[in-house]
Amino acid sequence: xxxxxxxxxxxxxxxxxxxxxxxxxxxxxxxxxxxxxxxxxxxxxxxxxxxxxxxxxxxxxxxxxxxxxxxxxxxxxxxxxxxxxxxxxxxxxxxxxxxxxxxxxxxxxxxxxxxxxxxxxxxxxxxxxxxxxxxxxxxxxxxxxxxxxxxxxxxxxxxxxxxxxxxxxxxxxxxxxxxxxxxxxxxxxxxxxxxxxxxxxxxxxxxxxxxxxxxxxxxxxxxxxxxxxxxxxxxxxxxxxxxxxxxxxxxxxxxxxxxxxxxxxxxxxxxxxxxxxxxxxxxxxxxxxxxxxxxxxxxxxxxxxxxxxxxxxxxxxxxxxxxxxxx
Amino acid sequence: xxxxxxxxxxxxxxxxxxxxxxxxxxxxxxxxxxxxxxxxxxxxxxxxxxxxxxxxxxxxxxxxxxxxxxxxxxxxxxxxxxxxxxxxxxxxxxxxxxxxxxxxxxxxxxxxxxxxxxxxxxxxxxxxxxxxxxxxxxxxxxxxxxxxxxxxxxxxxxxxxxxxxxxxxxxxxxxxxxxxxxxxxxxxxxxxxxxxxxxxxxxxxxxxxxxxxxxxxxxxxxxxxxxxxxxxxxxxxxxxxxxxxxxxxxxxxxxxxxxxxxxxxxxxxxxxxxxxxxxxxxxxxxxxxxxxxxxxxxxxxxxxxxxxxxxxxxxxxxxxxxxxxxx
Numbered sequence: 209x210x211x212x213x214x215x216x217x218x219x220x221x222x223x224x225x226x227x228x229x230x231x232x233x234x235x236x237x238x239x240x241x242x243x244x245x246x247x248x249x250x251x252x253x254x255x256x257x258x259x260x261x262x263x264x265x266x267x268x269x270x271x272x273x274x275x276x277x278x279x280x281x282x283x284x285x286x287x288x289x290x291x292x293x294x295x296x297x298x299x300x301x302x303x304x305x306x307x308x309x310x311x312x313x314x315x316x317x318x319x320x321x322x323x324x325x326x327x328x329x330x331x332x333x334x335x336x337x338x339x340x341x342x343x344x345x346x347x348x349x350x351x352x353x354x355x356x357x358x359x360x361x362x363x364x365x366x367x368x369x370x371x372x373x374x375x376x377x378x379x380x381x382x383x384x385x386x387x388x389x390x391x392x393x394x395x396x397x398x399x400x401x402x403x404x405x406x407x408x409x410x411x412x413x414x415x416x417x418x419x420x421x422x423x424x425x426x427x428x429x430x431x432x433x434x435x436x437x438x439x440x441x442x443x444x445x446x447x448x449x450x451x452x453x454x455x456x457x458x459x460x461x462x463x464x465x466x467x468x469x470x471x472x473x474x475x476x477x478x479x480x481x482x483x484x485x486x487x488x489x490x491x492x493x494x495x496x497x498x499x500x501x502x503x504x505x506x507x508x509x510x511x512x513x514x515x516x517x518x519x520x521x522x523x524x525x526x527x528x529x530x531x532x533x534x535x
Numbered sequence: 536x537x538x539x540x541x542x543x544x545x546x547x548x549x550x551x552x553x554x555x556x557x558x559x560x561x562x563x564x565x566x567x568x569x570x571x572x573x574x575x576x577x578x579x580x581x582x583x584x585x586x587x588x589x590x591x592x593x594x595x596x597x598x599x600x601x602x603x604x605x606x607x608x609x610x611x612x613x614x615x616x617x618x619x620x621x622x623x624x625x626x627x628x629x630x631x632x633x634x635x636x637x638x639x640x641x642x643x644x645x646x647x648x649x650x651x652x653x654x655x656x657x658x659x660x661x662x663x664x665x666x667x668x669x670x671x672x673x674x675x676x677x678x679x680x681x682x683x684x685x686x687x688x689x690x691x692x693x694x695x696x697x698x699x700x701x702x703x704x705x706x707x708x709x710x711x712x713x714x715x716x717x718x719x720x721x722x723x724x725x726x727x728x729x730x731x732x733x734x735x736x737x738x739x740x741x742x743x744x745x746x747x748x749x750x751x752x753x754x755x756x757x758x759x760x761x762x763x764x765x766x767x768x769x770x771x772x773x774x775x776x777x778x779x780x781x782x783x784x785x786x787x788x789x790x791x792x793x794x795x796x797x798x799x800x801x802x803x804x805x806x807x808x809x810x811x812x813x814x815x816x817x818x819x820x821x822x823x824x825x826x827x828x829x830x831x832x833x834x835x836x837x838x839x840x841x842x843x844x845x846x847x848x849x850x851x852x853x854x855x856x857x858x859x860x861x862x
Contacts, residue, residue, distance in 0.1 A: 225795070225796065228795065228796040228797070229795065232676045232677050232795070233676055305862070308858050308859070308862055309855065309858055309859055312858055329862055334862045336670070336674075336803075338861055338862045339670070339846055340805075341861045342846050342847070342849070342850055342857060342861050343663070343666070343846060343849065345850070345861070346822040346825075346846075346849035346850045346851075347663075347815075347818045347819050347822050347849075348818060349559045349560055349818075350559050393808075459802075468552070468555065468556065468559070468810075468811060468814035468815060468817070468818055469552065469555040469811060469814045470555070472810035472811040472814055473810045474807075474808075474809050474810055474811070474814070474815050474818075475786075475807065475808040475809070476663075476805075476806075476807055477804075477805070477806045477807075477808075478667075478803075478804070478805050478806075479803075479804045479805075480801075480802065480803055480804075481720075481801075481802040481804075482801050482802070483795075483799040483800045483801055484795060484796060484799040484801070487795035487796045487799050487801070488674075488795060488801050490795070491674045491675060491676075491795055491801075492674050495673040495674050498673075513857075513858060513862055514846070514862075515845065515846050515847040515854070515857050515858070515861075515862065516845050516847055516854070517845055518842065518843050518844055518845045519666055519669050519670060519673075519841070519842050519846075520669070520842040520843055522669070522670065522673035522674075523669055523672070523673045524673075527842070527843070528636065530669060530840075530842050531635050531636055531639055531840060531842070532635070532636055534665055534668045534669050534672070534842075535632070535635050535656055535661045535665045535840055535841075535842065
């Protein structure tokens with residue numbers, strides 16, 4: 209059987225995660241890594257992997273079945289996904305929730321013009337969490353949906369701390385509040401403020417001689433990022449920091465608390481506990497890349513999301529096998 | 536907008552659950568209840584609801600968009616689903632896992648011959664649990680999948696106890712073993728025996744003068760049902776039994792413990808805590824009835840399962856609304 213040939217556009221943590229995920233899927237192979245850096249400077253994990261300049265991607269349109277975009281949502285994907293859709297079926301993990309409609313429209317137009325297929329916003333949120341919100345709300349039409357994130361590293365909040373004067377290294381963990389989750393599970397349908405849902409834990413290495421109290425105050429009062437939360441700031445030595453905070457765990461919970469009939473409480477809960485956020489996102493991307501290759505093979509074009517794709521397309525197993533073993 | 540007209544075939548706990556679920560979905564209406572009993576003996580919850588003899592169903596083929604079959608899997612559904620598929624698009628909750636392939640084939644043949652659509656094995660297991668097994672295994676290809684059931688009432692086991700001489704009333708709760716679930720969550724990928732996964736709790740009202748020790752022994756040694764489990768038998772007075780054991784709660788857990796990259800642990804967990812098993816199953820059936828009506832409207836025919844249906848079909852919201860609000 210012919211393998212699905214995957215291209216990786218962008219080789220950071222996510223791109224490397226995709227490369228590793230290909231190795232765990234025997235129906236896939238790595239066609240090439242496409243980078244904005246000098247290709248000679250990229251050292252893939254896979255022996256013999258080809259590295260190309262992203263600007264030369266069009267020349268490889270016959271060699272790639274699905275191009276997985278691994279850039280950032282702020283500036284990379286809004287430009288790159290529609291552009292690469294001119295030549296490839298594409299898939300990305302675009303995660304700026306508010307801008308999904310315009311990104312969908314741009315990718316849809318590019319795909320339809322080129323006769324390619326694009327799947328956007330694939331990962332866990334958006335992605336698996338979105339799916340669980342949709343399934344749960346379609347089943348329990350009367351009720352409340354709650355999403356909690358963590359315990360996990362927020363890159364955006366970590367970056368914000370690193371911009372505070374006197375901060376040498378920093379990391380921020382988003383932590384869901386157990387009491388809030390328990391109230392939801394008990395069917396209380398609480399109205400929860402931002403502060404009641406999540407805590408923010410910050411670990412900071414200060415520059416030598418920096419005013420730690422000033423740093424702490426700058427962090428906890430920072431608007432948008434921290435001022436609406438209960439935030440703790442823990443200072444530590446660099447050596448300890450590098451040893452204890454070098455992973456990217458994350459996860460969270462989607463809960464739907466609803467009622468059926470004459471008020472019977474029903475509870476649906478989905479949770480992820482991820483040792484590595486980028487490696488998990490990469491694994492979701494790879495499963496949907498399989499779906500994208502198949503849907504394109506059936507003649508479909510245009511933009512899709514996880515909502516539009518039947519689950520069977522994600523699995524290498526046949527319909528008969530799925531019905532026998534997993535149903 | 537024209538409402539989706541739902542027929543209910545079989546009016547027990549599940550059929551009544553479907554009737555109640557229709558009332559929580561404003562795009563649906565009850566077209567009629569079809570029963571093997573004397574229609575005059577059926578008292579629907581819905582004011583003015585029509586009740587027909589199941590044998591006369593064919594006469595109502597133009598009045599029903601989707602027929603939801605609410606009979607049992609042992610003898611009702613293998614016969615009724617293919618039969619009613621001659622006239623209606625159908626949906627059932629067939630849950631005899633081992634016989635799903637033959638049931639699928641029978642419904643598929645009937646639907647294709649008649650130009651109707653059938654969705655089989657819809658509910659929570661098979662159903663939502665199956666979906667979660669499929670999604671989780673497609674994402675985390677290296678790992679173990681574990682399904683735990685409970686705490687909840689097993690009808691089959693309750694029935695088995697009631698056949699023991701001297702038993703007047705009985706109910707059985709399946710209880711997942713917390714220690715086993717915690718071992719899975721910790722990434723230990725344990726090999727679990729039947730006994731290590733679930734406990735069985737039995738509550739029994741004995742006939743007057745019955746030998747309780749003989750009843751207890753007959754239960755705990757019963758092959759297939761109890762002998763492979765740690766089983767407790769608690770005797771109680773009838774009044775207390777009727778007060779405390781008159782609900783049908785159930786639920787359970789689907790867990791996937793996997794690794795990505797060079798051995799990073801990743802954990803996916805889906806759980807249900809259901810106040811009423813039949814009302815929840817009915818709510819899943821109704822969501823998939825919406826999908827069935829739409830798929831049939833697009834010209835599709837034949838048998839499908841939850842694996843074959845894109846999630847967006849379950850929701851009354853448009854693609855644009857779903858992308859804006861739930862993605």
